[in-house]
Amino acid sequence: MRSSTTQRQAPRVPGRSVQELLDAERVAIPPALRETAADDVGCTDVKVECFTSQAFFDLEMERMWPRVWQMACRVEEIPRVGDHVVYEIGRYSLLIARSAPDRIQAFHNACLHRGRILRSQSGNVQSFRCPFHGFEWTLDGRLADVPCRWDFPDIVDEEWSLPEARVDTWGGFVFVNMDEDAEPLDAYLAEIPEHFREWALEDRHKVLHVAKVIEANWKVVLEAFVESHHVLATHPQIMPSTGDTNTQYDVSADRPHTNRMITAMAVASPTLGDDYPEQKIVDAMLGGSSRVAAGRTGLVVPEGQTARSFMADLARGAQQAASGLDLSHATDSEMLDAIEYYVFPNFCPWGGYQRNIMYRFRPVGCDPERTLMEAMFLVLPPADGDRPPPSPMKLLETDEKWSSVPELGILGPVFDQDMSNLSMVQKGLRATRKPTVTLARYQESRIRHLHATLDRYVSNP
Ligand code: FES
Numbered sequence: 081m082r083s084s085t086t087q088r089q090a091p092r093v094p095g096r097s098v099q100e101l102l103d104a105e106r107v108a109i110p111p112a113l114r115e116t117a118a119d120d121v122g123c124t125d126v127k128v129e130c131f132t133s134q135a136f137f138d139l140e141m142e143r144m145w146p147r148v149w150q151m152a153c154r155v156e157e158i159p160r161v162g163d164h165v166v167y168e169i170g171r172y173s174l175l176i177a178r179s180a181p182d183r184i185q186a187f188h189n190a191c192l193h194r195g196r197i198l199r200s201q202s203g204n205v206q207s208f209r210c211p212f213h214g215f216e217w218t219l220d221g222r223l224a225d226v227p228c229r230w231d232f233p234d235i236v237d238e239e240w241s242l243p244e245a246r247v248d249t250w251g252g253f254v255f256v257n258m259d260e261d262a263e264p265l266d267a268y269l270a271e272i273p274e275h276f277r278e279w280a281l282e283d284r285h286k287v288l289h290v291a292k293v294i295e296a297n298w299k300v301v302l303e304a305f306v307e308s309h310h311v312l313a314t315h316p317q318i319m320p321s322t323g324d325t326n327t328q329y330d331v332s333a334d335r336p337h338t339n340r341m342i343t344a345m346a347v348a349s350p351t352l353g354d355d356y357p358e359q360k361i362v363d364a365m366l367g368g369s370s371r372v373a374a375g376r377t378g379l380v381v382p383e384g385q386t387a388r389s390f391m392a393d394l395a396r397g398a399q400q401a402a403s404g405l406d407l408s409h410a411t412d413s414e415m416l417d418a419i420e421y422y423v424f425p426n427f428c429p430w431g432g433y434q435r436n437i438m439y440r441f442r443p444v445g446c447d448p449e450r451t452l453m454e455a456m457f458l459v460l461p462p463a464d465g466d467r468p469p470p471s472p473m474k475l476l477e478t479d480e481k482w483s484s485v486p487e488l489g490i491l492g493p494v495f496d497q498d499m500s501n502l503s504m505v506q507k508g509l510r511a512t513r514k515p516t517v518t519l520a521r522y523q524e525s526r527i528r529h530l531h532a533t534l535d536r537y538v539s540n541p
């Protein structure tokens with residue numbers, strides 16, 4: 081944590097700020113939540129072509145994606161030697177493999193003979209054998225077999241190991257980077273390892289993984305999930321229980337790859353006025369939320385208690401019962417709020433002690449107007465210690481709604497509302513006569529930050 085950023089004052093937002101809500105906490109507040117950073121990361125408009133043009137997309141593919149740390153999978157997805165995950169990003173394909181009990185490696189997923197993709201699907205194998213002519217590599221990437229060896233007199237085995245990408249882990253996630261000269265993951269993640277220390281995502285397991293292909297640029301999709309400015313028009317039904325225009329956005333000029341927002345829950349949107357009844361906040365949450373107190377009805381906020389502390393106590397009780405952990409030290413904010421971090425370019429892990437949401441956004445192939453959006457839930461370890469295997473990805477069909485997945489709870493209908501915008505944004509960006517999009521100075525500062533970092537990569541040959 082840097083004093084230079086902690087001392088900066090966030091712009092005044094309407095209603096009670098996140099920091100004022102923290103003032104009402106009943107336990108010690110983690111320094112991470114007290115940290116604010118609202119640096120000026122430029123206020124220029126963003127060119128429309130960066131969402132629509134194939135040339136800009138190709139620059140991202142050449143200069144950005146191969147140089148950044150990307151979340152490829154969960155460690156829990158490759159527990160046994162030989163387990164591997166195929167991670168695809170645009171034209172690149174990587175094979176993330178557990179090559180030994182304590183070793184994970186990432187290989188460029190292409191045969192060194194005539195270039196066939198080595199593994200088209202995740203799974204478990206004892207070696208990587210190309211289906212085309214049968215060239216074979218060991219799990220740690222050494223050349224193991226060349227069929228008709230007599231016909232390849234020039235192959236030197238030591239020079240025919242599978243090319244590797246860099247691998248590191250944080251929070252139970254495997255990250256990869258194709259750039260040998262990239263800074264270490266720990267430095268890239270800046271404040272995130274320290275902020276998440278107590279939330280320990282490495283101890284969680286993945287209970288849900290849902291994905292959908294969306295007809296829009298990857299940034300159009302991502303940018304709809306890093307601001308709360310759109311809640312009032314797109315998700316009005318959650319305004320009685322969701323802070324929106326009083327969301328805190330933390331953007332630091334000296335941390336190019338990370339930022340954060342905190343959207344308070346169990347408080348009403350400032351747009352609904354200062355005196356929104358506490359009981360109505362609780363009623364709204366019980367009616368619609370599965371994140372806190374699912375299925376409970378008729379709960380009455382005791383005299384003198386706020387909806388926020390009441391709902392946080394319910395959430396704390398439920399999480400303690402499920403995990404056996406003592407969460408008496410956890411703030412109401414950590415039990416309720418959307419504490420959403422961002423790791424450039426495409427990963428959003430949520431902090432706190434609840435069912436943590438993770439988003440990932442990837443272009444589909446080399447199409448600038450198609451994106452795979454993924455949402456995952458990580459939960460605290462179960463009290464009996466028996467973790468189920470990680471949930472495989474469920475890919476929704478084009479016409480399938482997120483709300484058809486009951487486990488998504490309130491997020492299902494909320495995502496469906498987001499979907500109604502995304503392809504329409506892409507269509508509008510093609511139709512518009514205005515060459516730029518204009519961003520709010522504070523509420524869309526995370527998007528400014530993203531574009532400032534992206535511009536640095538694409539302008540660097
Ligand atoms: S292309 Fe892989 S063995 Fe020939």
Ligand SMILES: [Fe+2]
Nearest residue numbers: 304314315498
């Ligand atoms: Fe939304």
